Amino acid sequence: MTAVIEANGLGKRYKGRWALAECTLSIPAGRVVGLVGPNGAGKSTLLNLACGQLKPTTGTIRVLGHEPGDGPGQLARVGFVAQDTPVYAGLSVADHLRFGARMNPAWDHEAAQRRIERLGLDPQQKAGRLSGGQRAQLALALAAAKQPDLLLLDEPVAALDPLARRSFLHGLTEFAAEREGRTIVLSSHVIADLERVCDYLLLISGARVRLAGPCEDLIAEHYRIVGPRRAASALSPHLSVVQEDHTDHQSAFLVRATGPLPEGNWQAERPDLEDLVLAYLARDRQTHNSQDREDLR
Numbered sequence: 001m002t003a004v005i006e007a008n009g010l011g012k013r014y015k016g017r018w019a020l021a022e023c024t025l026s027i028p029a030g031r032v033v034g035l036v037g038p039n040g041a042g043k044s045t046l047l048n049l050a051c052g053q054l055k056p057t058t059g060t061i062r063v064l065g066h067e068p069g070d071g072p073g074q075l076a077r078v079g080f081v082a083q084d085t086p087v088y089a090g091l092s093v094a095d096h097l098r099f100g101a102r103m104n105p106a107w108d109h110e111a112a113q114r115r116i117e118r119l120g121l122d123p124q125q126k127a128g129r130l131s132g133g134q135r136a137q138l139a140l141a142l143a144a145a146k147q148p149d150l151l152l153l154d155e156p157v158a159a160l161d162p163l164a165r166r167s168f169l170h171g172l173t174e175f176a177a178e179r180e181g182r183t184i185v186l187s188s189h190v191i192a193d194l195e196r197v198c199d200y201l202l203l204i205s206g207a208r209v210r211l212a213g214p215c216e217d218l219i220a221e222h223y224r225i226v227g228p229r230r231a232a233s234a235l236s237p238h239l240s241v242v243q244e245d246h247t248d249h250q251s252a253f254l255v256r257a258t259g260p261l262p263e264g265n266w267q268a269e270r271p272d273l274e275d276l277v278l279a280y281l282a283r284d285r286q287t288h289n290s291q292d293r294e295d296l297r
C-alpha cells in the first residue's frame with residue numbers, strides 16, 4: 001500500500017524545546033485521518049512539516065513520495081488550510097477564485113463556484129469583511145477546488161456553527177470519495193466529529209505519536225474490562241493497561257490486548273473511538289508529558 005506521508009525520526013525543535021519528536025509513521029493513501037491531541041501537542045507542527053512550511057530539525061518526511069514543497073508539481077498535489085485560515089483581506093471572494101484558477105493547474109472552477117453559492121457568500125465581498133467562519137469556509141472551498149491528492153486541514157471546523165460544521169464534514173467525505181486514493185488529514189479537538197468522518201487515527205501528545213492506525217483495528221485491539229478489584233500487575237502480560245480506575249471492590253481497565261482476552265470473571269466490551277482517545281490523553285496527562293520534552297534536550 002502506498003504511503004502518502006512517511007516520517008522517520010522526524011523532529012522539530014524551537015530553542016531547545018521539542019514541538020515534535022521521534023515521529024515515525026506511515027499514513028496509507030485513501031484515508032480520512034483524524035489528528036488529535038491536547039493543546040500544544042505538536043499537531044500543527046506535523047501538518048506544517050508535511051506541507052513544507054517548516055523544515056525538520058531531525059529525521060525525514062516524505063509526502064506523496066517527495067520532500068514536502070519539492071517543486072510546483074508536488075505543491076499542486078497538496079492542499080493545506082492553516083489554523084488561522086489565511087485569506088487575502090483586500091481581495092474579494094471572486095478574486096480569490098480567479099487567483100486560485102491562475103495558480104493551480106487542476107483547478108475545478110465550477111466546483112469552487114458551486115461551493116461559494118451554497119455557502120451564500122457574496123462574490124464581491126472583500127475577504128477581510130467576512131466573519132471568521134465564512135473566511136474558514138472560503139479557505140476550505142479554495143483548498144478543495146485545487147483538487148489535491150492530499151488535503152491537510154488544521155482545525156477546519158473550529159470556527160463553524162453546528163449546521164455548517166455538519167455540512168462541511170459531509171462535504172469532506174464526498175470529496176474523499178470523489179477520487180480513489182485521495183487522502184485527508186484533519187486535526188480537531190471534537191472527537192465526535194472525527195468519529196463521524198475518519199477511518200484512521202493519529203494521536204499526538206507531548207510532541208510524540210502515541211497511537212496511529214485504522215480506527216477499526218485500534219478499536220478491535222482495545223477492551224474496557226471490569227471485574228473484582230485487583231492490581232494492574234495481576235493482569236495477563238498480553239494486556240497493556242492504558243487507563244485504570246478502582247473502587248473498594250471493583251477495578252476497571254482500558255487495555256490494549258496483544259493476544260486473546262484471558263478467561264476470568266470480567267465483563268469486557270469494546271471502547272468507542274472517543275473512549276479510546278480520552279483514555280490515552282488522560283494517561284499522557286498523568287505522566288506529565290512536559291517532562292518528556294525536558295528529557296529530550
Ligand SMILES: Nc1ncnc2c1ncn2[C@@H]1O[C@H](COP(=O)(O)OP(=O)(O)OP(=O)(O)O)[C@@H](O)[C@H]1O
Nearest residue numbers: 014018019020037038039040041042043044045046
Ligand atoms: N514558532 C514557534 N516558536 C516556538 N515554539 C513554538 C512555535 N510554534 C509552535 N511552538 C511550540 O511547539 C509546541 C507544539 O505546537 P503546535 O502548534 O504544533 O501544537 P498543536 O498540537 O497544534 O496545538 P493546538 O491544539 O493548541 O493548536 C507548543 O509547545 C508550541 O508552544
